[in-house]
Amino acid sequence: SSSSPIPSLSDSSLQQPSRRTSRQASPRPVTRTNEGNRCISAENIYDAVRSGKSAMVTVVDEWLDSYKQSREAGLLVLINFIVQSxxxxxxVSREMLDSMQHAEIIGMLTKEFNEDSVNYPLCTPGPELKHFKAGLLEFVRVLVRSCRNSLIYDEYLFSSLLALLTGLSDSQVRAFRHTSTLIAMKLMTGLVEVAVLVSVQLQTTQRQYDMENGKEARDRAPGRLEELQLQENREELSSMMNVTFRGVFVHRFRDRLPEIRATCIEELGMWLKTNPEDFLNDGCLKYLGWTLHDKVIVRTRR
Incomplete structure (x- = not known):
């Protein structure tokens, strides 16, 4: 498919990172929130995910309200939620976010991480692990679904999140690598689902536009504008999927940690099932082929 989000190995986009993956160095205008409004915090989201007692739609809606007041402050809340997870x-402070690159931020967080402790939320034994993982995945799913019509295209929120997750997924710290890979893979699955919806909308709009061939140009203009907007949205989704596939999946599907390898392959299976037009090709199937020789994953998935 010409619109496939997965480029061939010779594709120049493999060599050049997407312009949307790195934060712009120029300072963005800061929107001051009303001091009287108590916005949702990273701790609030973490507690909701861990306890499983809050409706995730409500949690995401509260966060969206804070993001709409100040996208920088809202992004910071999500970043610190990921760090805490x-x-x-x-x-991560506001000053760090404004003045440092993601690699520098991750470097500072790594120094503060207690390497002696091998316990982190995703490897906690017992029912706590099941609750936390289920809550985390539900949060990511609802976040993508709630943003699919607007914020997913603001060229700030998802590009910033994916850049951070890509950096964390390359960390030597197992907790960073494991958690960020899981979140990134689930974000990718959400993006794939949105891309399929946009493709269907685009096909419908194109058919309607073609059927109106006999109308005057001014009467057909709205349909053409909608088609162009959908094409732009589809291209942006493809760009984000490329970043995630090449920046996270390709490096982590052979990680030394079986849980990370299993997550990558499980999600690849979801992408193949959800969007075979873009993913059912030699470039993606080869990863499944390599995994058939992974005795640990094959044994644990039985």
């Missing part, structure tokens, strides 16, 4: 006691 990794079991790291460090915090």
């Amino acid at each position: 990794c079991g790291c006691k460090g915090m």
Whole structure:
């Protein structure tokens, strides 16, 4: 498919990172929130995910309200939620977010991470692990679904999140690598689902536009504008999927940790099932082929 999000191995986009993956160095205008409004915090989201007692739609809606007041402050809340979900006691400050690259931020967080402790939320034994993982995946699913009509295309939120997750997934710290890979793979699955919806909308719009061939140009203009917008949205989704596939999946599907390898392959299976037009090709199937020789994953998935 010409619109496939997965480029061939010779594709130049493999060599050049997407312009949307790195934060712009120029300072963005800061929207001051009303001091009287108590916005949702990273701790609030973490507690909701861990306890499983809150409706995730409500949690995401509260966060969306804070993001709409100040996207920088809202992004910071999500970043610190991810950091906390990794079991790291460090915090990312607004100053760090404004003045440092993601690699520098991750470096500072790594220094604050207690390497002696092998326990982190995703490896906690017992029912706590099941509850936390289920809550985390539900949060990611609802986040993508709630943003699919607008914020997913704001060229700030998802590009910033994916850049951070890509950096964390390359960390030597197991907790960072494991947690960020799981979140990134689930984000990718959400993006794939949205891309399929947009493709269907685009096909419908194109058919309607073609059927109106006999009408005057001014009467057909709205349909053409909608078609162009959908094409732009589809291209942006493809760009984000490329970033995630090449930046996270390709490096982690052979990770030394079986849980990370299993997550990558499980999600690849979801992409193949959800969007065979883009993913059912030699470029993606080869990863499944390599995994057939992974005795640990094959044994644990039985």
